[in-house]
Amino acid sequence: MTVVFECIYDDERHFGLGVPEAGAPLRLYPLAGDTLAALLTAAAGDGADTADLLTRGRAAVDVPAADRHRARPLPPLLPAHVGDALVSGFMMTHNVKVGAEVPDQPNWFVKGLGDVLKVPGEALSVPGDAVAVCEEAEVVLVYVGDxxxxxxxxxxxxxxxVTDIGRFKQHAGHLSYAKLCDAGVASWLHLGEPPRTVTGEVTVERGGAPAWKGPFTTGVDALHYDLPTMMSRLFSYEALHRPGRVHYVYIGADRSSFHAGFRIGDGDRVTIDVASHGVRLSHPLVWTRRPGQD
Structure with missing residues (x-):
């Protein structure tokens, strides 16, 4: 399966192929004014090898391992203007969370625009008056408006x-507020169909030492709902239609540290090791100032 990523290198957008190994050199290709989203759209209709079509006619730029810090990773297909990206998701989608009586379509929520997306290493902001915060390790589907x-x-x-699950538990109608935290996202875009099974482990560190660990299972097979139906119903709404808009849709999570009785605190670091796909996300969580604080 082809995997692509984008980064800023020498003040210009570049893309690369595959998930680079830690500490290894990078091979990048300048976009030179193009957008990766447009290139992928063109490649999808060609039928030829995607990697070949993306790199054809582009001179490779090899970045030594010692200079990798100069390549700043970006969320997959992030538009130049963050207002052209919408970050949203579904809740209570997994079999382990669904009760006897369920709606025919899970609840949908909005997290924000493109600036709520943070790549690994960046801090995730949490409202200062959060009640009880938890991580949610999820598959994220990426769509581009034609x-x-x-x-x-x-x-x-x-x-x-990241979710203020405590606020939602206090009042189910406050889901929209509970979701207004930053969202971690991996830089690697996998070009295949959504994965059927995803497994891994979450680690929460406090003061530099592990404070909680737990496994997770997600993916299409873990969902109570039919994923194509979920997405087609969501995107049947014209309000979500805009040429070039990039949608990042979080499709729900397994049980979290909250369900195990753990409470994440200000300054904790959450690491999601997606072992089945060789992807790792690690973010510190930072509480913002509470309303009325100086």
Whole structure:
């Protein structure tokens, strides 16, 4: 399966192929004014090898391992203007969370625009008056609006849908507030169909030492709902149609540290090791100032 990523190198957008190994050199290709989203759209309709089409006619730029810090990773297909990206998701989608009586479509929520997405290493902001915060290790589907605005599937990545679950538990109608935390996202876009099974482990560190660990299972097979139906119903709404808009849709999570009785605190670091796909996300969590604080 082809995997692509984007980064800023020498003040210009570049892309690369595959998930680079830690400490290894990078091979990048300048976008030179193009967008990766547009290139992928063109490649999808060609039928030829995607990697070959993306790199054809582009001179490779080899970045030594010692200079990798100069390549700043970006969320997959992030538009130049963060207002052209919408970050949203579904809740209570997994079999382990669904009760006897369930709606025919899970609840949908909005987390924000493109600036709520944080790549590994960046801090995830949490409202200062949060009640009880948890991580949510999830598959993230990425869609791009075509020339008519209809969202078209581009690929998937992985993320951490940080949630004030305590606020939601206090009042189910406050889901929209509970979700207004930053979202972690991996830089690697996998161009295949959404994965059926994803497994890994979450580690929460406090003061530099592990404070909680737990496994997770997600992916299409873990969902109570039919994923194509979920997405087609969501994108049937014209309000979500805009040419070039990039949608990042978090499709729900397994049980979290909250369900195990653990409470994440300000300054904790959450690491999601997606072992089945060789992807790792690690973020410190930072509480913002509470309302009224100086």
């Amino acid at each position: 020339e008519r605005g209809t969202p078209r599937y581009a690929g998937y990545t992985f993320g951490n849908d």
